[in-house]
Amino acid sequence: MDVPFGIENAEDYECQHNKAIYGLKKAASAWNKTIHRVFLGNGFKSCGADQCGNVKRPKNGFIYVCLYVDDMIIAAKTSEEICDVKDALKNAFEVKELGPAKFILGKAIDHDMTDEKLMIMQTRFIDDGVERFG
Template identity: 80%
Template sequence: MNSIRVVLSVCAAYEYRMEQLDADTAFLNSELKDRVYMEVPFGIENARDYQYQLNKAIYGLMQAASAWNKTIHRVFLGNGFKSCGADQCVYVKGSKNGFIYVCLYVDDMIIAAKTSEDIREVKDALKNAFKMKELGPAKFILGMEIDHDMTAETLKIKQTRYIDDVVERFGQENAKPVDNPCAAGLKLSKTQSPGTDAEQNAMRSKPYRSLIGCLLYITTCTRPDIAFMATQLSRFLENPGQQH
Protein backbone atom coordinates (compact mmCIF):
# COMPACT_ATOMS: atom_id res chain seq x y z
CA MET A 1 0.00 0.00 0.00
CA ASN A 2 2.80 2.44 0.86
CA SER A 3 4.46 1.70 -2.49
CA ILE A 4 1.27 2.51 -4.38
CA ARG A 5 0.88 5.78 -2.50
CA VAL A 6 4.48 6.71 -3.31
CA VAL A 7 3.90 6.12 -7.02
CA LEU A 8 0.66 8.12 -6.82
CA SER A 9 2.65 10.95 -5.24
CA VAL A 10 5.14 10.84 -8.12
CA CYS A 11 2.26 11.03 -10.59
CA ALA A 12 0.84 14.06 -8.80
CA ALA A 13 4.19 15.84 -8.55
CA TYR A 14 5.39 15.22 -12.12
CA GLU A 15 2.04 15.09 -13.94
CA TYR A 16 2.35 11.44 -14.92
CA ARG A 17 -0.52 9.57 -16.49
CA MET A 18 -1.87 6.37 -14.96
CA GLU A 19 -3.68 3.47 -16.52
CA GLN A 20 -4.77 0.12 -15.17
CA LEU A 21 -4.51 -3.42 -16.47
CA ASP A 22 -5.77 -6.76 -15.27
CA ALA A 23 -4.30 -10.11 -16.30
CA ASP A 24 -7.08 -12.46 -17.40
CA THR A 25 -6.93 -15.86 -15.62
CA ALA A 26 -3.42 -14.97 -14.50
CA PHE A 27 -2.58 -18.17 -12.63
CA LEU A 28 -3.34 -20.31 -15.68
CA ASN A 29 -0.50 -18.52 -17.50
CA SER A 30 2.04 -19.36 -14.81
CA GLU A 31 4.94 -21.60 -15.74
CA LEU A 32 5.23 -24.36 -13.18
CA LYS A 33 8.75 -25.50 -12.32
CA ASP A 34 7.77 -27.89 -9.53
CA ARG A 35 6.67 -31.41 -10.36
CA VAL A 36 2.98 -31.54 -9.49
CA TYR A 37 0.50 -34.29 -10.36
CA MET A 38 -3.28 -34.25 -10.31
CA GLU A 39 -6.01 -36.82 -10.62
CA VAL A 40 -7.79 -37.08 -13.94
CA PRO A 41 -10.80 -34.73 -13.97
CA PHE A 42 -14.25 -36.28 -13.78
CA GLY A 43 -15.75 -37.01 -17.18
CA ILE A 44 -12.64 -38.23 -18.98
CA GLU A 45 -13.19 -41.88 -19.84
CA ASN A 46 -10.67 -44.74 -19.69
CA ALA A 47 -8.18 -42.72 -17.63
CA ARG A 48 -8.76 -43.90 -14.07
CA ASP A 49 -5.31 -45.43 -13.76
CA TYR A 50 -3.52 -42.26 -14.89
CA GLN A 51 -2.41 -39.05 -13.25
CA TYR A 52 -1.56 -35.81 -15.05
CA GLN A 53 1.61 -33.81 -14.55
CA LEU A 54 0.85 -30.10 -14.64
CA ASN A 55 2.90 -27.94 -16.99
CA LYS A 56 1.19 -24.76 -15.80
CA ALA A 57 -0.45 -23.72 -12.55
CA ILE A 58 -4.17 -23.93 -11.88
CA TYR A 59 -6.34 -22.08 -9.39
CA GLY A 60 -6.29 -23.66 -5.95
CA LEU A 61 -2.74 -24.93 -6.33
CA MET A 62 -0.45 -24.03 -3.44
CA GLN A 63 2.31 -22.86 -5.81
CA ALA A 64 0.00 -20.87 -8.11
CA ALA A 65 0.57 -17.36 -6.72
CA SER A 66 4.33 -17.80 -6.49
CA ALA A 67 4.52 -19.27 -9.99
CA TRP A 68 2.54 -16.33 -11.41
CA ASN A 69 4.79 -13.81 -9.70
CA LYS A 70 7.92 -15.47 -11.08
CA THR A 71 6.40 -15.66 -14.56
CA ILE A 72 5.41 -12.00 -14.83
CA HIS A 73 8.66 -10.96 -13.14
CA ARG A 74 10.60 -12.53 -16.00
CA VAL A 75 8.42 -10.67 -18.51
CA PHE A 76 9.12 -7.33 -16.86
CA LEU A 77 12.86 -8.00 -16.71
CA GLY A 78 12.83 -9.07 -20.35
CA ASN A 79 11.30 -5.71 -21.29
CA GLY A 80 13.92 -3.60 -19.56
CA PHE A 81 12.29 -3.08 -16.17
CA LYS A 82 14.05 -3.37 -12.84
CA SER A 83 12.42 -4.40 -9.60
CA CYS A 84 12.70 -1.87 -6.76
CA GLY A 85 14.81 -2.95 -3.83
CA ALA A 86 12.26 -1.66 -1.31
CA ASP A 87 9.33 -3.44 -2.97
CA GLN A 88 9.80 -6.18 -5.54
CA CYS A 89 6.30 -5.62 -6.92
CA VAL A 90 7.17 -2.10 -8.09
CA TYR A 91 9.00 -2.03 -11.43
CA VAL A 92 10.85 0.92 -12.96
CA LYS A 93 12.15 1.57 -16.44
CA GLY A 94 13.78 4.65 -17.94
CA SER A 95 12.52 6.26 -21.13
CA LYS A 96 13.29 9.39 -23.12
CA ASN A 97 10.37 11.07 -21.37
CA GLY A 98 11.39 10.15 -17.83
CA PHE A 99 10.51 6.96 -16.00
CA ILE A 100 7.84 4.30 -16.36
CA TYR A 101 6.48 2.75 -13.16
CA VAL A 102 4.41 -0.39 -12.75
CA CYS A 103 2.74 -1.30 -9.44
CA LEU A 104 1.78 -4.97 -9.42
CA TYR A 105 -0.72 -6.53 -7.03
CA VAL A 106 -1.24 -10.18 -8.00
CA ASP A 107 -2.96 -9.79 -11.40
CA ASP A 108 -3.90 -6.11 -11.07
CA MET A 109 -1.45 -3.39 -12.06
CA ILE A 110 -1.12 0.35 -12.48
CA ILE A 111 1.17 1.74 -15.18
CA ALA A 112 2.41 5.30 -14.64
CA ALA A 113 4.37 7.29 -17.22
CA LYS A 114 4.74 10.79 -18.61
CA THR A 115 3.19 10.00 -21.98
CA SER A 116 0.49 7.75 -23.39
CA GLU A 117 3.08 6.33 -25.81
CA ASP A 118 5.19 5.00 -22.93
CA ILE A 119 2.12 3.40 -21.36
CA ARG A 120 1.10 1.87 -24.69
CA GLU A 121 4.56 0.35 -25.06
CA VAL A 122 4.20 -1.45 -21.73
CA LYS A 123 0.67 -2.58 -22.56
CA ASP A 124 1.77 -4.05 -25.87
CA ALA A 125 4.63 -5.93 -24.21
CA LEU A 126 2.30 -7.43 -21.62
CA LYS A 127 -0.32 -8.32 -24.22
CA ASN A 128 2.32 -10.21 -26.18
CA ALA A 129 2.87 -12.39 -23.11
CA PHE A 130 -0.60 -12.64 -21.55
CA LYS A 131 -4.25 -11.97 -22.19
CA MET A 132 -4.85 -8.59 -20.59
CA LYS A 133 -7.91 -6.46 -19.84
CA GLU A 134 -7.49 -2.73 -20.31
CA LEU A 135 -9.32 -0.89 -17.54
CA GLY A 136 -8.54 2.63 -18.71
CA PRO A 137 -7.35 5.42 -16.39
CA ALA A 138 -6.60 4.15 -12.89
CA LYS A 139 -9.73 4.59 -10.78
CA PHE A 140 -9.77 1.90 -8.11
CA ILE A 141 -7.20 -0.39 -6.48
CA LEU A 142 -7.02 -2.21 -3.13
CA GLY A 143 -10.19 -0.56 -1.87
CA MET A 144 -8.92 2.93 -2.75
CA GLU A 145 -10.68 5.22 -5.19
CA ILE A 146 -8.33 7.37 -7.27
CA ASP A 147 -9.44 10.76 -8.59
CA HIS A 148 -6.69 12.04 -10.89
CA ASP A 149 -7.53 15.31 -12.66
CA MET A 150 -4.75 16.05 -15.16
CA THR A 151 -6.30 19.40 -16.10
CA ALA A 152 -6.53 20.69 -12.54
CA GLU A 153 -3.24 18.95 -11.66
CA THR A 154 -4.75 17.25 -8.63
CA LEU A 155 -4.77 13.69 -7.35
CA LYS A 156 -7.06 12.56 -4.56
CA ILE A 157 -7.52 9.18 -2.92
CA LYS A 158 -10.54 8.17 -0.89
CA GLN A 159 -12.34 5.07 0.40
CA THR A 160 -15.97 6.15 0.36
CA ARG A 161 -17.19 2.89 -1.14
CA TYR A 162 -15.09 0.72 1.17
CA ILE A 163 -16.11 2.67 4.28
CA ASP A 164 -19.79 2.47 3.30
CA ASP A 165 -19.39 -1.31 2.93
CA VAL A 166 -17.77 -1.53 6.38
CA VAL A 167 -20.56 0.55 7.93
CA GLU A 168 -23.17 -1.76 6.40
CA ARG A 169 -21.26 -4.92 7.27
CA PHE A 170 -21.19 -4.02 10.97
CA GLY A 171 -24.75 -2.68 11.10
CA GLN A 172 -23.92 0.96 11.72
CA GLU A 173 -26.02 2.54 8.97
CA ASN A 174 -28.03 4.56 11.49
CA ALA A 175 -25.08 5.66 13.62
CA LYS A 176 -24.53 9.41 13.92
CA PRO A 177 -21.30 10.72 12.37
CA VAL A 178 -18.88 12.63 14.62
CA ASP A 179 -15.96 14.91 13.86
CA ASN A 180 -13.73 13.59 16.63
CA PRO A 181 -12.93 9.83 16.61
CA CYS A 182 -12.35 9.89 20.39
CA ALA A 183 -14.70 11.26 23.02
CA ALA A 184 -13.16 13.84 25.35
CA GLY A 185 -11.72 12.28 28.48
CA LEU A 186 -12.14 8.70 27.26
CA LYS A 187 -9.72 6.27 28.89
CA LEU A 188 -9.42 2.64 27.83
CA SER A 189 -7.76 -0.06 29.90
CA LYS A 190 -7.69 -3.81 30.46
CA THR A 191 -9.79 -3.36 33.59
CA GLN A 192 -12.72 -2.81 31.21
CA SER A 193 -12.21 -6.26 29.67
CA PRO A 194 -14.55 -9.12 30.66
CA GLY A 195 -13.52 -10.80 33.89
CA THR A 196 -15.95 -13.74 33.98
CA ASP A 197 -16.68 -16.59 31.58
CA ALA A 198 -20.22 -15.30 31.06
CA GLU A 199 -18.96 -11.84 30.06
CA GLN A 200 -16.35 -13.32 27.73
CA ASN A 201 -18.94 -15.59 26.10
CA ALA A 202 -21.20 -12.59 25.51
CA MET A 203 -18.37 -10.74 23.74
CA ARG A 204 -17.33 -13.68 21.56
CA SER A 205 -20.26 -13.06 19.24
CA LYS A 206 -19.05 -9.50 18.59
CA PRO A 207 -16.91 -9.14 15.43
CA TYR A 208 -14.45 -6.92 17.28
CA ARG A 209 -11.29 -8.26 15.66
CA SER A 210 -12.73 -7.94 12.14
CA LEU A 211 -13.89 -4.37 12.79
CA ILE A 212 -10.50 -3.26 14.11
CA GLY A 213 -8.81 -4.87 11.10
CA CYS A 214 -11.04 -2.83 8.77
CA LEU A 215 -10.36 0.38 10.71
CA LEU A 216 -6.61 -0.18 10.64
CA TYR A 217 -6.73 -0.74 6.89
CA ILE A 218 -8.65 2.51 6.42
CA THR A 219 -6.08 4.22 8.63
CA THR A 220 -3.21 2.94 6.53
CA CYS A 221 -4.79 3.95 3.23
CA THR A 222 -6.56 7.26 3.58
CA ARG A 223 -7.56 8.20 7.14
CA PRO A 224 -4.56 8.87 9.40
CA ASP A 225 -6.84 11.01 11.58
CA ILE A 226 -8.29 7.88 13.20
CA ALA A 227 -4.91 6.17 13.60
CA PHE A 228 -4.48 6.87 17.32
CA MET A 229 -7.92 5.60 18.32
CA ALA A 230 -7.80 2.55 16.05
CA THR A 231 -4.37 1.63 17.43
CA GLN A 232 -5.57 2.06 21.00
CA LEU A 233 -8.53 -0.22 20.37
CA SER A 234 -6.29 -2.84 18.77
CA ARG A 235 -4.64 -3.38 22.18
CA PHE A 236 -7.73 -5.25 23.34
CA LEU A 237 -8.16 -7.77 20.53
CA GLU A 238 -7.70 -10.77 22.81
CA ASN A 239 -10.33 -9.77 25.35
CA PRO A 240 -12.43 -6.74 24.34
CA GLY A 241 -15.10 -5.34 26.63
CA GLN A 242 -18.31 -3.42 26.06
CA GLN A 243 -16.54 -0.06 26.52
CA HIS A 244 -14.03 -1.00 23.84
Protein backbone atom coordinates in the same frame (compact mmCIF):
# COMPACT_ATOMS: atom_id res chain seq x y z
CA MET B 1 -5.22 -35.93 -11.45
CA ASP B 2 -7.26 -38.47 -13.38
CA VAL B 3 -6.11 -39.96 -16.65
CA PRO B 4 -7.84 -38.29 -19.63
CA PHE B 5 -10.87 -40.03 -21.11
CA GLY B 6 -10.06 -42.39 -23.96
CA ILE B 7 -6.77 -43.79 -22.64
CA GLU B 8 -7.10 -47.58 -22.55
CA ASN B 9 -6.13 -49.65 -19.48
CA ALA B 10 -5.58 -46.49 -17.44
CA GLU B 11 -7.18 -47.61 -14.16
CA ASP B 12 -3.81 -48.04 -12.42
CA TYR B 13 -2.21 -44.87 -13.79
CA GLU B 14 -2.08 -41.31 -12.53
CA CYS B 15 -1.16 -38.13 -14.36
CA GLN B 16 1.02 -35.29 -13.19
CA HIS B 17 0.17 -31.78 -14.33
CA ASN B 18 3.36 -29.73 -14.79
CA LYS B 19 1.74 -26.31 -15.01
CA ALA B 20 0.14 -24.16 -12.34
CA ILE B 21 -3.62 -24.39 -12.07
CA TYR B 22 -5.49 -21.19 -11.22
CA GLY B 23 -6.46 -21.13 -7.56
CA LEU B 24 -3.74 -23.43 -6.27
CA LYS B 25 -0.82 -22.26 -4.11
CA LYS B 26 1.69 -22.79 -6.93
CA ALA B 27 -0.32 -20.60 -9.31
CA ALA B 28 0.57 -17.33 -7.57
CA SER B 29 4.26 -18.16 -7.54
CA ALA B 30 4.20 -19.26 -11.19
CA TRP B 31 2.37 -16.07 -12.21
CA ASN B 32 4.83 -13.85 -10.32
CA LYS B 33 7.82 -15.57 -11.95
CA THR B 34 6.23 -15.29 -15.40
CA ILE B 35 5.28 -11.60 -15.14
CA HIS B 36 8.65 -10.78 -13.55
CA ARG B 37 10.44 -12.30 -16.58
CA VAL B 38 8.30 -10.17 -18.90
CA PHE B 39 9.12 -7.01 -16.94
CA LEU B 40 12.85 -7.83 -16.89
CA GLY B 41 12.77 -8.55 -20.62
CA ASN B 42 11.33 -5.09 -21.21
CA GLY B 43 13.92 -3.20 -19.18
CA PHE B 44 12.15 -3.00 -15.82
CA LYS B 45 13.74 -3.64 -12.46
CA SER B 46 12.04 -4.78 -9.29
CA CYS B 47 11.66 -2.09 -6.63
CA GLY B 48 13.58 -4.19 -4.13
CA ALA B 49 11.69 -4.37 -0.85
CA ASP B 50 8.33 -4.16 -2.63
CA GLN B 51 8.14 -6.99 -5.15
CA CYS B 52 4.81 -5.62 -6.41
CA GLY B 53 6.54 -2.57 -7.86
CA ASN B 54 8.53 -2.48 -11.09
CA VAL B 55 10.36 0.54 -12.41
CA LYS B 56 12.00 1.50 -15.68
CA ARG B 57 14.03 4.64 -16.19
CA PRO B 58 13.82 6.03 -19.73
CA LYS B 59 15.54 9.28 -20.71
CA ASN B 60 12.85 11.65 -19.44
CA GLY B 61 11.76 10.14 -16.12
CA PHE B 62 10.36 6.94 -14.69
CA ILE B 63 7.77 4.34 -15.62
CA TYR B 64 6.18 2.56 -12.68
CA VAL B 65 4.08 -0.58 -12.80
CA CYS B 66 2.41 -1.60 -9.56
CA LEU B 67 1.12 -5.16 -9.65
CA TYR B 68 -1.38 -6.69 -7.26
CA VAL B 69 -2.05 -10.30 -8.24
CA ASP B 70 -3.30 -9.77 -11.80
CA ASP B 71 -4.34 -6.11 -11.55
CA MET B 72 -1.85 -3.39 -12.32
CA ILE B 73 -1.50 0.34 -12.50
CA ILE B 74 0.93 1.87 -14.97
CA ALA B 75 2.24 5.36 -14.28
CA ALA B 76 4.50 7.31 -16.62
CA LYS B 77 5.14 10.85 -17.76
CA THR B 78 3.75 10.33 -21.26
CA SER B 79 0.87 8.32 -22.67
CA GLU B 80 3.30 6.92 -25.26
CA GLU B 81 5.33 5.27 -22.49
CA ILE B 82 2.16 3.79 -21.01
CA CYS B 83 1.18 2.46 -24.45
CA ASP B 84 4.62 0.86 -24.82
CA VAL B 85 4.15 -1.02 -21.55
CA LYS B 86 0.65 -2.10 -22.57
CA ASP B 87 1.95 -3.33 -25.94
CA ALA B 88 4.69 -5.36 -24.25
CA LEU B 89 2.11 -6.94 -21.96
CA LYS B 90 -0.24 -7.64 -24.88
CA ASN B 91 2.62 -9.40 -26.70
CA ALA B 92 3.12 -11.70 -23.71
CA PHE B 93 -0.43 -12.21 -22.41
CA GLU B 94 -4.09 -11.91 -23.22
CA VAL B 95 -4.84 -8.50 -21.71
CA LYS B 96 -8.14 -6.92 -20.78
CA GLU B 97 -7.87 -3.13 -20.65
CA LEU B 98 -10.15 -1.54 -18.09
CA GLY B 99 -9.28 2.08 -18.84
CA PRO B 100 -8.06 4.63 -16.34
CA ALA B 101 -8.01 3.37 -12.76
CA LYS B 102 -11.09 4.42 -10.78
CA PHE B 103 -10.87 2.05 -7.81
CA ILE B 104 -8.10 -0.29 -6.67
CA LEU B 105 -7.16 -1.94 -3.38
CA GLY B 106 -9.95 -0.21 -1.50
CA LYS B 107 -9.03 3.25 -2.72
CA ALA B 108 -10.96 5.49 -5.09
CA ILE B 109 -8.84 7.33 -7.66
CA ASP B 110 -9.87 10.63 -9.21
CA HIS B 111 -7.57 11.93 -11.93
CA ASP B 112 -8.50 15.45 -13.06
CA MET B 113 -6.62 15.94 -16.32
CA THR B 114 -7.65 19.58 -16.77
CA ASP B 115 -6.38 20.70 -13.35
CA GLU B 116 -3.53 18.13 -13.41
CA LYS B 117 -4.59 16.72 -10.04
CA LEU B 118 -4.63 13.18 -8.74
CA MET B 119 -6.68 12.38 -5.65
CA ILE B 120 -6.67 9.05 -3.84
CA MET B 121 -9.51 8.60 -1.36
CA GLN B 122 -10.53 5.91 1.12
CA THR B 123 -14.10 7.09 1.63
CA ARG B 124 -15.53 3.61 1.05
CA PHE B 125 -13.25 2.24 3.78
CA ILE B 126 -14.39 4.97 6.17
CA ASP B 127 -18.07 4.48 5.27
CA ASP B 128 -17.75 0.71 5.81
CA GLY B 129 -16.14 1.33 9.21
CA VAL B 130 -18.87 3.75 10.28
CA GLU B 131 -21.56 1.30 9.16
CA ARG B 132 -19.87 -1.62 10.89
CA PHE B 133 -19.03 0.05 14.19
CA GLY B 134 -21.71 2.74 14.30
